Amino acid sequence: MIEVKNLHKGFNGEEILKGITTSFKRGKTNLIIGTSGSGKTVFLKCLLGLFAPEKGSIIYDGKVYSELDEEEQRGLRESMGMVFQGSALFDSMTVEENIMFPLRMFTKQKKAEMLDRANTVIDRVQLINANKKLPSEISGGMQKRVAIARAIVTRPNYLFCDEPNSGLDPKTATVIDNLIQEITEEYDITTVINTHDMNSVMEIGEKIIFLRYGNLEWEGDKSQIFKTDNEAVTDFVYSSNLFKKVRNAQLKGL
Numbered sequence: 001m002i003e004v005k006n007l008h009k010g011f012n013g014e015e016i017l018k019g020i021t022t023s024f025k026r027g028k029t030n031l032i033i034g035t036s037g038s039g040k041t042v043f044l045k046c047l048l049g050l051f052a053p054e055k056g057s058i059i060y061d062g063k064v065y066s067e068l069d070e071e072e073q074r075g076l077r078e079s080m081g082m083v084f085q086g087s088a089l090f091d092s093m094t095v096e097e098n099i100m101f102p103l104r105m106f107t108k109q110k111k112a113e114m115l116d117r118a119n120t121v122i123d124r125v126q127l128i129n130a131n132k133k134l135p136s137e138i139s140g141g142m143q144k145r146v147a148i149a150r151a152i153v154t155r156p157n158y159l160f161c162d163e164p165n166s167g168l169d170p171k172t173a174t175v176i177d178n179l180i181q182e183i184t185e186e187y188d189i190t191t192v193i194n195t196h197d198m199n200s201v202m203e204i205g206e207k208i209i210f211l212r213y214g215n216l217e218w219e220g221d222k223s224q225i226f227k228t229d230n231e232a233v234t235d236f237v238y239s240s241n242l243f244k245k246v247r248n249a250q251l252k253g254l
Contacts, residue, residue, distance in 0.1 A: 007056035034211035081151030083161040141172040
């Protein structure tokens with residue numbers, strides 16, 4: 001579980017995050033949504049320990065990050081997995097090598113142990129016959145699977161995903177959403193996803209926070225978001241005819 005209390009962060013005198021307080025439960029898919037400039041990326045980087053807030057605290061399973069010494073902070077960061085926008089795979093490495101990279105960086109495992117662990121997560125994300133292929137030789141959806149496998153290969157307690165469906169067609173995006181949710185439940189991970197994809201909200205939004213101008217404007221789940229009277233949220237969510245129809249159906253109880 002991650003708890004955020006009164007978080008403030010700014011740059012060059014401009015306040016980006018303005019006192020955010022919320023929590024993200026373990027074993028749940030927690031989504032951060034909002035328009036461009038809402039503070040989503042800055043918030044995610046604070047959660048990752050890349051940005052230090054000016055005020056407030058972030059608590060990981062009872063541990064206040066700012067109160068940890070340098071070694072403890074490094075250990076906590078090593079318990080985090082990250083799925084980057086665009087996958088961020090190493091072009092010159094095979095699928096297998098990409099997935100093993102965190103193990104080489106953060107563990108002292110022998111090669112046979114790393115290979116065994118890599119193959120375990122390769123099987124879990126259903127990467128069939130892809131071990132020796134380069135990223136350029138596989139589809140975008142398969143690249144996302146590699147990114148997920150790499151993120152979970154070290155058995156993280158926390159999984160962060162930045163626009164994991166970026167560049168994918170709707171069908172493949174749904175498959176990736178469901179895979180992330182399944183892994184979150186199976187491994188009992190605290191998963192936080194930064195997204196603008198409303199299909200993701202509908203599919204896996206067990207906890208959703210909506211940021212607006214650096215403030216937490218609304219929070220709830222995927223069923224509640226269709227019923228909210230918050231005008232900023234409805235403007236964001238129902239910007240297409242599809243979601244207007246969904247909202248009308250929800251309100252009519254259909």
